[in-house]
Amino acid sequence: MRTIMTGNQAVAEAVKLAKTEVIAAYPITPQTVIVEKLAEMVDSGELDAEFIRVESEHSALASVYGSAVAGKRSFTATSSHGLLYMYEMVWWVANARVPLVMSVVTRTIGPPWNIHTDHTDILTMRDSGWIISMAENVQEAFDLTIQGFKICEELSLPFTAGMDAFQLSHTSEVVDLPDQETVDEFLPERKQSYVFGDEDFTVGSIGPNEYTFKLRKDTFETMLKAEKVVEKVSREYEELTGRNCGLFEEYKLDDAEYAIVMMGAWSGDAKDAIDELRREGIPIGLLKLRYVRPMPRKIKRVLEGKEVLVLDRDCSMGVGGILGLELKSFVDNVSNVIAGVGGVDVGVEELVKMFSLFVEGKLEETWWFV
């Protein structure tokens, strides 16, 4: 069904269609509308789920940790400071290999107090063992959330579906929603990782050092396998809906000599900027990352022989953009620019200027674009 809705509404619809059984969340702009919408659905009986009102984000993730360990399909959502407040549980959930989905509506970390988009918040999860995805538009925010449940349950790893504050969360776009039967066919019932009959047991109690070592090694190896699982699940989703939402998207990249790498809503503006430069005959294309974890290693092959510019809406102080650092670890010819941090507006015009400087070889490395 084609309809119009905001990113927040679309994510709530995805959570409903996934037949989520437990939801716990604490309000924070710009995420609040997701759980408000879900609370309404639970209240009206449209969604048969337990909605737990909690006193903090730490408790929100702790609650769904418990319900997901117990075998229930579970969801929470947060942003920025809320994410940082639940940071202990972010690691706890991943280290305990608990499958659940969390929507992170990316928002600047203060001070100064700022509610606009910046990717530094979601990237604080980078090393924790979560699957980390990022949407370009409302449709992708919806699709990634639905797929997140299947991916996390197959891998026994938590999944975060990221989308940019306001640019997606509060912007209405046309979305195509699959019907319940299609989603049911795609998404089987929740699998349980811990099955011990009626015996009592504790998850995540004290253990020998070697157990921790074994667990971390297993998560590392699972993350490597995750690339295949994401691709498999996105193919299954494509067969049912016609939309591919795999690890990354290539845009006019085949014959490109210059490649832009980035993630999130502003990738749409980058496509327009690339169209403009293409009209001037410049062989430039875009590789849009939909996933940061697992990091799609095969982009090394896709980017081979091209001049690469990685665009970051986030930074690691004194070193560079976080995606820039990541790509430099395995891709050749990478330059890196930090822009749009703190929600500073970067539109098509600015991107055209930036990409032109890059093509002319006049772009300063880790240039702070203003």
Add this chain to the structure above:
Amino acid sequence: MQVVECLISKPSKGSAGKTGLWRTYKPVVDESKCNLCMLCWLYCPESVISSGGSCIVIDYEYCKGCGICSEICAKKAIEMVLEE
């Protein structure tokens, strides 16, 4: 996931090892004073005290020597003795 057993623990005696090795002072019971009121059993945080019929019995493999039993004993039947 092949490592689920690394995350799971089930109720069992001494799952964290022989914690009696941590002890500095050892609770020693005077059998002639103990009247089996079981206050020490109630207060013991490690569940290492049981009834031996005529006197309480302490499981020294897991007793950490905290001394709560000695403090709580109304009959002053438990003395804390420095371990050798």
